[in-house]
Amino acid sequence: MTDFNELFIKYKDLITLAVYGTAIMLIIIGLYAVLLKKHLVKIVIGLSIIDAGIHLLFVAVGYIQNGTAPIFSPGYEQAANRMVDPVPQALVLTAIVIGFAVTALALSLVIRLYKHHHTANIDQIKSLKW
Amino acid sequence: MKKYIIFILIAILGWTLAQTFKAIPFGADRRGDLSNPNKVAAYYLRQSPETLQTANSITAIVVNFRGFDTLGEVTVLFLAATGLASILYRKEEEDKTEVERVSLPSSSLVRTGAKILFPLILLLGIYVFVHGHLTPGGGFQGGAIIATGFLLMLITYKHFETNHNVMVWLESLAGLAFVLVGLYGLFMYGSFLQNTKSVGTLNDLISGGLIPLIYIFIGIKVGTELTNILDILLKIKPGREQ
Amino acid sequence: MVISPVHYIVAPLLAAFAIPLLTKIYKDAARLVPGIVLLYNVIISFVLMHYISQNGMISEVIAGWKAPWGINLVLTPFTGFLATMVSVLGFIIWLYGFRFKRTLKGGVVKYYEILQMMMVAGSIGVIITGDLFNMFVFIEIVGITAYSLTAFYRERNGAEAGFKYLLIGSLASTFLLLAILIIYTQTGTLNMAQIAERMSFVPQSMKITALIFFLIALGIEAEMFPLNTWAPDAYEQAPSPTSATFAAVVSIAGIYALVRVLFTLFDVSGVHNYLIVMGFVTMLIAEIAAISQKNLKRMLAYSSIGQVGLVLIAFGIGSKLAVLGAIFLMLNHAVIKALLFMTGSYFIYNSDDKRLIGLNGMHKQLPYVSALFSLAAFAIIGFPPFSGFWSKFYILISASDQKMLYLIIGILLITIIELVYYLRAVGRIYFAKEEMKAVAHKPSSNALLAMSLLALFIIVIGIYPDIITGYLNDAAGALLDKAHYIQQILGSK
Numbered sequence A: 001m002t003d004f005n006e007l008f009i010k011y012k013d014l015i016t017l018a019v020y021g022t023a024i025m026l027i028i029i030g031l032y033a034v035l036l037k038k039h040l041v042k043i044v045i046g047l048s049i050i051d052a053g054i055h056l057l058f059v060a061v062g063y064i065q066n067g068t069a070p071i072f073s074p075g076y077e078q079a080a081n082r083m084v085d086p087v088p089q090a091l092v093l094t095a096i097v098i099g100f101a102v103t104a105l106a107l108s109l110v111i112r113l114y115k116h117h118h119t120a121n122i123d124q125i126k127s128l129k130w
Numbered sequence B: 001m002k003k004y005i006i007f008i009l010i011a012i013l014g015w016t017l018a019q020t021f022k023a024i025p026f027g028a029d030r031r032g033d034l035s036n037p038n039k040v041a042a043y044y045l046r047q048s049p050e051t052l053q054t055a056n057s058i059t060a061i062v063v064n065f066r067g068f069d070t071l072g073e074v075t076v077l078f079l080a081a082t083g084l085a086s087i088l089y090r091k092e093e094e095d096k097t098e099v100e101r102v103s104l105p106s107s108s109l110v111r112t113g114a115k116i117l118f119p120l121i122l123l124l125g126i127y128v129f130v131h132g133h134l135t136p137g138g139g140f141q142g143g144a145i146i147a148t149g150f151l152l153m154l155i156t157y158k159h160f161e162t163n164h165n166v167m168v169w170l171e172s173l174a175g176l177a178f179v180l181v182g183l184y185g186l187f188m189y190g191s192f193l194q195n196t197k198s199v200g201t202l203n204d205l206i207s208g209g210l211i212p213l214i215y216i217f218i219g220i221k222v223g224t225e226l227t228n229i230l231d232i233l234l235k236i237k238p239g240r241e242q
Numbered sequence C: 001m002v003i004s005p006v007h008y009i010v011a012p013l014l015a016a017f018a019i020p021l022l023t024k025i026y027k028d029a030a031r032l033v034p035g036i037v038l039l040y041n042v043i044i045s046f047v048l049m050h051y052i053s054q055n056g057m058i059s060e061v062i063a064g065w066k067a068p069w070g071i072n073l074v075l076t077p078f079t080g081f082l083a084t085m086v087s088v089l090g091f092i093i094w095l096y097g098f099r100f101k102r103t104l105k106g107g108v109v110k111y112y113e114i115l116q117m118m119m120v121a122g123s124i125g126v127i128i129t130g131d132l133f134n135m136f137v138f139i140e141i142v143g144i145t146a147y148s149l150t151a152f153y154r155e156r157n158g159a160e161a162g163f164k165y166l167l168i169g170s171l172a173s174t175f176l177l178l179a180i181l182i183i184y185t186q187t188g189t190l191n192m193a194q195i196a197e198r199m200s201f202v203p204q205s206m207k208i209t210a211l212i213f214f215l216i217a218l219g220i221e222a223e224m225f226p227l228n229t230w231a232p233d234a235y236e237q238a239p240s241p242t243s244a245t246f247a248a249v250v251s252i253a254g255i256y257a258l259v260r261v262l263f264t265l266f267d268v269s270g271v272h273n274y275l276i277v278m279g280f281v282t283m284l285i286a287e288i289a290a291i292s293q294k295n296l297k298r299m300l301a302y303s304s305i306g307q308v309g310l311v312l313i314a315f316g317i318g319s320k321l322a323v324l325g326a327i328f329l330m331l332n333h334a335v336i337k338a339l340l341f342m343t344g345s346y347f348i349y350n351s352d353d354k355r356l357i358g359l360n361g362m363h364k365q366l367p368y369v370s371a372l373f374s375l376a377a378f379a380i381i382g383f384p385p386f387s388g389f390w391s392k393f394y395i396l397i398s399a400s401d402q403k404m405l406y407l408i409i410g411i412l413l414i415t416i417i418e419l420v421y422y423l424r425a426v427g428r429i430y431f432a433k434e435e436m437k438a439v440a441h442k443p444s445s446n447a448l449l450a451m452s453l454l455a456l457f458i459i460v461i462g463i464y465p466d467i468i469t470g471y472l473n474d475a476a477g478a479l480l481d482k483a484h485y486i487q488q489i490l491g492s493k
Helices: A006-009 A011-035 A041-061 A085-118 B004-024 B041-050 B057-065 B067-087 B091-095 B109-128 B139-156 B164-189 B211-234 C005-024 C029-055 C077-096 C109-128 C134-152 C159-189 C191-201 C204-221 C228-236 C240-265 C272-291 C295-318 C320-350 C369-380 C386-400 C405-431 C443-464 C468-481 C482-490
Strands: C056-062 C072-075
Touching: A006 A011, A011 A041, A011 B004, A011 C029, A011 C159, A041 A085, A041 C228, A085 B041, A085 B057, A085 B067, A085 B139, A085 B211, A085 C295, B004 C204, B041 B057, B041 C005, B057 B067, B067 B164, B067 B211, B067 C005, B067 C109, B067 C134, B109 B139, B109 B211, B109 C077, B109 C134, B109 C295, B109 C468, B139 B211, B164 B211, C005 C029, C005 C109, C005 C159, C005 C228, C005 C295, C005 C482, C029 C056, C029 C109, C029 C320, C029 C386, C029 C468, C072 C077, C072 C109, C072 C191, C072 C482, C077 C109, C077 C240, C077 C320, C077 C468, C109 C134, C109 C240, C134 C159, C134 C191, C134 C228, C134 C240, C134 C272, C159 C228, C191 C240, C191 C482, C204 C240, C204 C272, C204 C482, C228 C240, C228 C295, C240 C295, C240 C468, C295 C320, C295 C386, C295 C405, C320 C369, C320 C386, C320 C468, C369 C443, C386 C405, C386 C443, C468 C482
Parallel strands: none
Antiparallel strands: C056 C072
16 A cells, blocks of 8 residues: 555655645636626635635645644644644634635625616626726 | 736736745645744644643644734624624614515425534534634634524524524623633733633643633634624615615 | 733724623713723823833733744834824724714614724734734734725715725735745744844745735735725725725825835845835826816825825835834824815715815805815925924935935925815815805814814924924834844844
């Protein structure tokens, strides 16, 4: 049976590309939606996608090879040298909650806009152009 | 024209990010020296089991080392709920007329299932935030689970109402309790949010000093707040206004 | 010490969480409690400023973990001065708006007051925190309150402005998070003093990428060109006390964040020149836009952006005198622009026209308010007996010390543009022929008191600038002395 560690060393470049690539692609796709989509809800979804990409990037950066979750379970009290960096995970927790708050607020604004203008198309809401 | 400029800008950003993160090797150990920490990661990994006796070091960071961030985070959520209410306040609220929630009729299968699942979901949420210092999870996760339980009830039963008064009291008291626990540290030990000296032993249910207590308050606050947000959003009248 | 900087944040938070309960017991609690809290912040500001001037800077530890490990709040003469300024203005704006919202019914007042108070508290948090990620959290607190308040009135197009602000603000936080992540991977810490200490070991390419991300993110918060398209709409649509808060509190916090990151974290050469160029472009475009505005609040908004541009120029010059002038200008900008928004909103209430034409002949209806508006207009242009003169004077002197002749000419030319549109507004108030109309909304006594306090400040500082230059000098020194900042926070290991 091949150890995961060996696989990681063998395909390191590929795994790096997959993890970072996914995160960066998510950020780019989200930005594309925010800047070029016309529907208000799609723009808000774009914001969430950007957030997801950034959170993934944070967690990916904290990973160490052959690492485990930074939790000192019974029997593993001395396992600190194998644990991944806990700081980015704690920061991501904060960032997720903030992202959620902003999304909720954005959706409430979308509801207001829709009720007022009877459309969710950004082109038909004159004062939203810039 | 605008479209192409934006494409170019996004491409530049993507290229910059790719170049930057190519220089940050994936899986490399950046925590610093564990025995003599000079970076925060190593320091937290050492102090979390030693000084705080908290098994989940992420919880130790979120609630204690960087507890001020979490206070701010709870505030952001609270302000989002407040802002949401201020943006979507109903004119009817002033006339005190009842507004019914929009909901589709649900089958008896769904209704019975929801009734059975609801207490179990609440229990799971409470379990997650009570064990936040021992296992993955914590106040935010537990609170979110509790809110999903309420969401299930809100969309299944047209006449299910959360007791608004109880919600407001729980939310405010949980928030106040968090700040007061922080002030307890300030007055007893001279630093805001400082933990007690008696922290128990690693991996006990009652360990980590004030950390589980704070996470329970956070759990209650997040749960009630998210439920409030869902309640407001579900009560929006369909249709348009002038 | 009994009073610590933590009270700045804790008192408003306690109040914010308690207000929903207190309103159930006493209906006017939502109105009164924020005032008490903001007054408390003013008092502790002065106590702490006194303490700093006696004993040097404070680095308050949170949760008992010393500086690089935990979050710390730092009160240097610079941050202490800004925190004092923001608290005082927050309180005065509360005083101004105290009876202003009588027309609102039901629970909405509660939401408004909580959001308004937390916007001030969040701005103080941005200023006093010594931790990079904590700064992000406070910026988000300010952001969320600002988006909600922009969209507060249903009758206006607030939701559009709020949504636009939210989108741009979210992009700002995206870039801020990316920059923080890059910094964290390179230095392994989030404490700003320690980052500054370790910055010399960071590879140049990383440094520049992080710097650019910081500039984009904080440039949005500080209303720097070309990232300030949200500002005029938000200023225009928000309730008037909120517009005053945007100018007097939020923009100050934004400029502070930008300056703190550029001056303390980075030592890349060329940033200063970049600041001068961007500040100049910001100022030029904003003032040209201001002159073509027909709406009073929009005109004031563009004028605010112009002032921010001048502040950035002054920070970009970078000598101690210039930084002194920049901080002085931040103070003047906050006070004067708050007064302009306060008086301006009374003109808008009292005329059926929101445009500048609505100002015609206002001095007959509102003589006192008109006088205050004119005073503020002259002060912001920089006429000698008012405080605005001294800040511009210091900036021009420092520019001439650095032999930046073109810059001086440019600033003076832009001042002429400023002169034109402010004089046009004042001219409409006093000299335009208009029939006498009945006064629909008399300013309430508390609003008059708030406006008079600001006007008094403008005149007193204009005549005796020495009252404040000592503090400004300390503040400028504290910002520029990076080694002292690092040593004071990390030194006592």
